[in-house]
Amino acid sequence: MWSGSADAPPTARIAMLAPSLHPTERRVAESIASDVEAAIERTAQDVADLLGVGRASVIRTSQSLGYSGYQQLRVALVRELALGSQTTSASEGAVMGALRTMIERFSDRLGHTLSALTEESVEQFVRVVDESQRVLVVANGLSLPLGLDLALRLISAGRPAEYLPDTIGQQISATQLGAGSACVVVTGSGANRASLEVMTAARESGATVLVITCFPQSAAAKLADAALIVAPIDDTFRDELVHTSRAALMLVTEFVVELLVSRRGDRARVAQAATLSMLSRSLSE
Structure with missing residues (x-):
């Protein structure tokens, strides 16, 4: 498996x-x-x-x-x-010690996040996002903030992307994607029902379905045309649901956008310059 x-x-x-x-x-x-x-x-x-x-x-x-x-x-x-490496145990009641232990544990396991990714899957993912006519970004539940962040990063890199927080709106948009478009789904568990329904609608429209998830045998991973599997920081599926850490997923989405920027070359750099110019005007002294 x-x-x-x-x-x-x-x-x-x-x-x-x-x-x-x-x-x-x-x-x-x-x-x-x-x-x-x-x-x-x-x-x-x-x-x-x-x-x-x-x-x-x-x-x-x-x-x-x-x-x-x-x-x-x-x-x-x-x-x-x-x-x-071994982490040090936090003393009972020591808040900073507990925080340090959690961060060290995260750091120790951070290298695991790339263990299921392959050159082919990452290359295909970035290529499809770059070449698609339309890109719909979908995320629900506890992954919702990651979807919004990914859409905004794509837009700032000159890759227009659509993002709708409403699940019905997502399905409507997905049905209208069609061939040559892509639906990019972020779902930590790979089992969010609303996201799966959007993926199904996108596939039926003829669009390419991409997913970023933590579990290679999840419903979302099986439904996707290409999947980036990001190993969860937590040890078990239960831990993933209880602690709901999305930090590893967030890091990978950020770096995928950086790969897209590299692929798009001057187009992305011009878009990023325009974004920075706008941001500079929005800052007060």
């Missing part, structure tokens, strides 16, 4: 694939992610006995994560620990 980079660390793969795994495999994967050091010391049979599942389930889980077997997964876990 894993189709990202071969260098992607195991915990990043688990975070992205866990929602789509068979329940038994999900138990195995989440058990491994919850205690990596213990998983390294256990055999496949040890894990099976601990969880009350068959040894074959442990092997299948490893294969679903992109490894030939549990031994290879253990080696990858060792490598991940060796490359990672």
